[in-house]
Amino acid sequence: MNKFWIALFATVPIMAIAFFLIGMSKGNGLWLPVNITSIGEEIDHLFWVILALTGVTFFGVEAVFIWFLIKYGGDKNPGKGIYSHGNPKLETIWTIIPAGILVFLALYQYDTWKDAKFKVNAPSQDQPVHARVTGGQFEWRLTYPGADGQLDTADDLEQVNVLHVVKNEPTRLQLRSRDVLHSFFIPAARLKQDLVPGMPNQQMWFTVIHTDDDPSQADVHEIACAELCGWGHYKMRGFLKVHETREQFEAWFQDALAKQNATTEDLGLPE
Ligand SMILES: [Cu+2]
Structure with a gap:
């Protein structure tokens, strides 16, 4: 087979690996942000398990692919090609193996999914929610219950x-x-939840255990809308602000509440 074609097809896996290595190398901001929640460590672990499984599969498939390109090239196999009508035994095997892997993953991730998503496992259910997040075109509206x-x-x-x-x-x-479908996504928390119109009581819960080790943004993390929700989808960028202590949070809360309830007189504005 023409060496040019071998080189061209081999470029795909080589580029894929190169992009992967560049992407995951530290400091260029292409990889996942530093995890900040207790559940995030488990989710990252699942991410690596799945990446390893798909990575090994990728290398295996590409190796066979390149080997076949070389072995069955036209220069070594002159004449007409042979058309096969399949091999039931082979097809059974390559169906059972991925099915087995999927069943394994389904069972392996179950405990993490349960902790992250089953409402019965949500913390402090007897207490009011910390806040209500209302997604709308095109903003996140956060409503905190007051003292009551x-x-x-x-x-x-x-x-x-x-x-x-x-x-x-x-x-x-x-x-x-x-209004429409939105998806509340906090990459640093490793959590994402669709907001479905007609389902007014969806829940998300997490505990921030440590903050980003980058001092420039140690306590602020990005929030994104992960569901294309209209022309202004890109504007649904929010931030998660982490307070070190409950006292700091309360101080911010009281200040924000006072500003919200200020009258024009309080602010010294003309009426
Ligand atoms: Cu949205």
Whole structure:
């Protein structure tokens, strides 16, 4: 076979590996952000297990592919090609192996999924949610229950796009959509949840255990909408602000509440 074609096809796996190595090398911001939640370590572990499985498969498939290109090239096999109508035994084997791997993954990830997603495992269910996240075209609206612990009362605090939480405290959120499908995604927390119109009480929970070791953004992490939700989808960028202590959070909360409830007189503005 023409060496040119071998080189061209071999370029694909070589480039894939090169991009992978560049992507995962530290400091260029292409890889996952540093994990900040207790559940994130388990999710990262699953990520690596799946990456290893798919990686080994990738190398195996590419090796066979390149070997076949060389072995069955036209220069070594002159004449007409042979057309096969399949091999039931071979097909059974290559169906059973991936099916087995998928069953293994389904069982292997079950405990993590249960902890991250089954509502019965949500923390502090007897207490009010930390905040309600309402996705809407095109913003995240955060509503915190005030001192009464009830949402939709006069002492609520409403904020846009920045979610404030406290380090080492289990945080439970209520999620809902105001209009279309959105997806609340906190990459550093390794959590993502669709907001489905008509399902007003979806939940997400996590505990921030440590913050990014990059001092320039030690306590602020990106929030993104991970579901194309309209022309302004890109604008649904928010931030997760982590307070070191409950006192710091309360200080921010009271200040924000006072600003929210300020009158024009308080602010010294003309009426
Ligand atoms: Cu959205």
